[in-house]
Amino acid sequence: MPILRKREIENLEQMNGEELQGFLDTLPAGQETVSELLDFLEDELYDAECNHSLQLSMKFMMDRKLDFPKFTSWLNNNGGYCDCKVMEQIAPIWRKKFGDD
Ligand SMILES: [Zn+2]
Secondary structure (H helix, E strand, C coil): CCCCCCCHHHHHHCCCCHHHHHHHCCCCCCHHHHHHHHHHHHHHHHHCCCCCCCCCHHHHHHCCCCCCHHHHHHHCCCCCCCHHHHHHHHHHHHHHHHHCC
16 A cells, blocks of 8 residues: 655645755755746746646756756655646745745
């Protein structure tokens, strides 16, 4: 039986100090980069429909030469199965914690 783990992102709101630092240390890219990805997806999805893949996220990762297997699995583990899900599941919690600018 698979163990259903609570998504790490759901705990983000309560994290502080060392716990928050630990979370940031395990991110697939810097905090800034994740914020930039969310801004990028928001802009791109403004006039394009999500095609239910991580196509736009992949483009962002490739342009920046990020570690995309690692980044993709982090997104998936946090409910970001496609570009619109990243915006729906990750962006609100992320922006609440780290601000929207
Ligand atoms: Zn989608």
